[in-house]
Amino acid sequence: MFKTWLYISVPELPDDAHAVALDAIVGVSRIRNANLNVTGALIFSGSRFAQLIEGPVDSVAILREAIERDVRHRSVTTIEASAANGRLFEGWSLAYCGHSTFVDRELRRISDQHGQDAAGASRNLKLVLTEFSRSGGINEL
Structure with a gap:
């Protein structure tokens, strides 16, 4: 049996070092996820992680x-x-998408929606993650 966890958080990263911090997070996460048999996707919008x-x-x-x-x-x-x-991201130890203005607006909307419609927020966030992975907006290095 598989488990999924879908979350949004606010980053605490130095403004002048986003790229370096994100490279470190993605690099370590891909290795750790592979070792734990975990797959998934990460989006960073500048003001949110999802x-x-x-x-x-x-x-x-x-x-x-x-x-x-x-x-x-x-x-x-x-x-x-x-x-x-089953898995939505079979074969991806960690699909990753960096900063995007569109994604930032969507993550803010989904965060706000979560309080009123948790199922809708979940559905919408999964859609954003899967659409970006299919379109090439998310990549695996």
């Missing part, structure tokens, strides 16, 4: 705990945490 993590229950729990403790994240908001029958 990520879907999917894999074995214990592995997702390990990553969730690490992210919630990570000082580079604040206001970690779970959009969805659920059992899953």
Whole structure:
């Protein structure tokens, strides 16, 4: 059985070092995710992170705990945490999309929507992540 965790958080990264910090996060995450048999996608919009993590229950729990403790994240908001029958990002240890004005607007809208319509927020965030991965907006280095 698989578990998914979908969240949005606010980054705590030095303004002058976003690129360096993100390269480090993505590099370490791809290796750790592969070792834990986890797949998923990460978007950084400049003012928000959004990520879907999917894999074995214990592995997702390990990553969730690490992210919630990570000082580079604040206001970690779970959009969805659920059992899953399969993966949306099969073959991607971590699909990644960097800064985008469009994505920033969408993540803000989804964050606001979550309070009124959690299922809709979850559906919309998954759509953003999957559409970017299909269109080439998300890449795996």
